[in-house]
Amino acid sequence: xxxxxxxxxxxxxxxxxxxxxxxxxxxxxxxxxxxxxxxxxxxxxxxxxxxxxxxxxxxxxxxxxxxxxxxxxxxxxxxxxxxxxxxxxxxxxxxxxxxxxxxxxxxxxxxxxxxxxxxxxxxxxxxxxxxxxxxxxxxxxxxxxxxxxxxxxxxxxxxxxxxxxxxxxxxxxxxxxxxxxxxxxxxxxxxxxxxxxxxxxxxxxxxxxxxxxxxxxxxxxx
Numbered sequence: 173x174x175x176x177x178x179x180x181x182x183x184x185x186x187x188x189x190x191x192x193x194x195x196x197x198x199x200x201x202x203x204x205x206x207x208x209x210x211x212x213x214x215x216x217x218x219x220x221x222x223x224x225x226x227x228x229x230x231x232x233x234x235x236x237x238x239x240x241x242x243x244x245x246x247x248x249x250x251x252x253x254x255x256x257x258x259x260x261x262x263x264x265x266x267x268x269x270x271x272x273x274x275x276x277x278x279x280x281x282x283x284x285x286x287x288x289x290x291x292x293x294x295x296x297x298x299x300x301x302x303x304x305x306x307x308x309x310x311x312x313x314x315x316x317x318x319x320x321x322x323x324x325x326x327x328x329x330x331x332x333x334x335x336x337x338x339x340x341x342x343x344x345x346x347x348x349x350x351x352x353x354x355x356x357x358x359x360x361x362x363x364x365x366x367x368x369x370x371x372x373x374x375x376x377x378x379x380x381x382x383x384x385x386x387x388x389x390x391x392x393x394x
Contacts, residue, residue: 240309348373
């Protein structure tokens with residue numbers, strides 16, 4: 173947790189230091205910080221320092237709830253597509269879940285720290301709805317990304333950078349979805365810790381954003 177937090181924090185600091193603060197850079201910085209905050213919350217949930225574990229669980233889930241909406245917005249920025257209604261819908265759903273996790277008294281019914289991940293226990297109903305929100309927007313991003321990447325490929329060299337960055341974002345999604353799916357298949361009990369496992373693999377997503385996407389899509393500071 174600490175190692176992942178340090179990597180994501182350093183990537184966020186490097187991004188702010190290296191690139192001009194465009195909309196895309198702000199979005200990627202926010203995504204990096206959200207991933208880091210979740211790791212910090214996990215650390216305090218397991219160590220018991222500071223606030224009670226329930227409060228850190230709320231903070232952690234609020235942080236990762238921003239990621240599908242941020243990813244949708246990042247995709248539209250990379251592709252040069254306005255997509256205002258779709259992006260607004262993603263943010264509206266994000267806000268609803270953040271309010272739920274931060275204010276609903278029984279949103280979390282427990283937690284468990286294992287050797288490799290943290291299990292956050294929420295009710296079955298909210299968990300299903302949250303899963304639809306989370307996976308729904310990620311899969312939407314992958315489908316749109318593939319569609320737009322094919323369009324850019326047909327348009328030739330003029331769209332090369334957009335093609336490369338959109339493909340990279342799709343790969344970024346897959347590097348934490350596929351390993352998580354494999355882990356859940358091999359060790360079914362790990363399904364209880366999906367948020368924790370996904371965010372562990374998502375450090376690879378953070379590296380792709382900061383070290384591959386930004387150099388091709390953002391303007392460096394002089």
